[in-house]
Amino acid sequence: MTTDLIVCGLGPAGRALAHRALAQGLAVTAVDPVPGRRWTATYAAWADDLPGWIAPAALAATVRRPIAWGTRRFEIDRPYVVFDGAALQDSLDVSGARVIADRAVEISRPRGRPGGTESVRLSSGQVLTARRVIDARGVGRSPRRAEQTAYGLLVPEERWDEPLFMDWRPDNGADPGEAPSFLYAIPLGGNTFLLEETCLAGRPAVPGARLRQRLLTRLRHRGVELTGTERVEHVRFPVEGGRPGARRFGAAGALLHPASGYSVAASLAAADALATGSSLRPISAQAVHALRTAGLRSLLALDPADAPRFFDAFFGLPPALQRAYLSGRTDVGGTATAMTTLFRALPRRLRGTLAAATVGLPQRHRRPATATVPPHR
Structure with missing residues (x-):
């Protein structure tokens, strides 16, 4: 039987997509090795990144003006929310979907045939078909990935x-x-x-x-x-390894911010658009992703002792530029302006290192390369 949508993976991204697709009347099949596994990780987000449909009960706490320290104290003028993981999971109800406890091992898509059915082969050997198959299985670990x-x-x-x-x-x-x-x-x-x-x-x-x-x-x-x-x-x-594409979502689809690790809010906010078949990868989003990836290279090149000074400069940016860099997934101008303004605010001796890393020139590290950016899950 061919269904409207198959979602592979029921972490926060996949479950949000399945939930919103059901809300829009689609027939949904969800595949996950352990679909009933409870979420125990801590998830958090900037409050203004969340879509309006998030259930209030899914939020455990709100910090109105979180504090940051580099070499000095900053108050961030942006509310930060912490999820109740179990309540968030329960609020993303997928009881109307066909849920299969198995592992997706191969996703096949028709080539040169727009509108053809797509399929998923499970570890059990079963093959499922749908008009669309979305890979939301996350990103595998690798020594090459930060x-x-x-x-x-x-x-x-x-x-x-x-x-x-x-x-x-x-x-x-x-x-x-x-x-x-x-x-x-x-x-x-x-x-x-x-x-x-x-x-x-x-x-x-x-x-x-x-x-x-x-x-x-x-x-x-x-x-x-x-x-x-x-x-x-x-x-x-x-925090890297996802590939942008029309049939990948969450970290697998590069919604994870490559220079910060943020992903949950971006996935929640994009779930409705993907459920209706809209593209999540306009040219502007691809450009922002490239800029953020360059930002990760810059952070990896920092001498560890310079991290507090780097964040003095970052949290000294106007709130609008901080938000553009952390959350503006399609805001090319804002992201570029934030990066340029930050670069100019850094001590001169850091600029050469960051400029070389941004354009991808090889770096010699005396210490393990480590990117250090605001936390989020």
């Missing part, structure tokens, strides 16, 4: 009460020659804070065990007492 790594602890609010979007103050015990990391501290609702030592994109990735040591050192310096029974959050995923 990855986000983080180690976090969940603590009661009485032990921590200041939301920190990122904090570069040098009290985590990292040696000057090591790849850097920062503290990410956000409320999760229920009188709980997540305190997380984060390296958003490293090649090679900073190991979780090293991030754990840094987090414990940082918290000890700040007088935070731990019991040893705190819940732990581990984070590790690629």
Whole structure:
């Protein structure tokens, strides 16, 4: 039986697409190895990036003006929201879809026949057909790809009460020659804070065990007492490797910001358009993706000691330019202006390194290459 849409993968992107396609009356089949697996990761977003249909119950906490530290303190004039992962998953209802617990191993599309059926072969050997098949299976890990790594602890609010979007103050015990990391501290609702030592994109990735040591050192310096029974959050995923295309979505379709790791809000916001068959890859979006990829190369080329100064310059940008770079998926002018303004605000000695990396010239690193940008999942 041929259906309207097959969605391969039921993470946040795939589930959002299936949910919105059902809302628009499409017949949907969803394929995932473990479709009932509960989401335990922490997802967050800028509030103004979210579509209007998001259920209020899916939001666990809102930070009106998150704090960032480079070498000095900044207040970001942009509300930041943290999802209740289980509530978000439940709100993206796919009960009207045919859900198959299996792994998609091959997606086939007709060549030279517009409007022909597409198919998915499952690991069981079953073949499914549909008018459209969307790959939302994410991106596989590879040593060649930069990855986000983080180690976090969940603590009661009485032990921590200041939301920190990122904090570069040098009290985590990292040696000057090591790849850097920062503290990410956000409320999760229920009188709980997540305190997380984060390296958003490293090649090679900073190991979780090293991030754990840094987090414990940082918290000890700040007088935070731990019991040893705190819940732990581990984070590790690629921040590059997706390929733009009409039949890929979420991280697989390069909706993940290659220089920051943001993806959930972009996928939620784009789900309606893709469900109706609209293109998510206009020329403007492709140009922005190229600029952001160049930005990732620049960040990877930074000497670790220069990361706090880099973010002094970034958070010193006008809020509109910060938003253009972090969220303007089709805003070519805003993205280019943000990058140019940031470049001019940096110390002169950094500009040559970043300029060479932006255009793809080889870089010699004395330390592991590590991109360090505002956290998001």
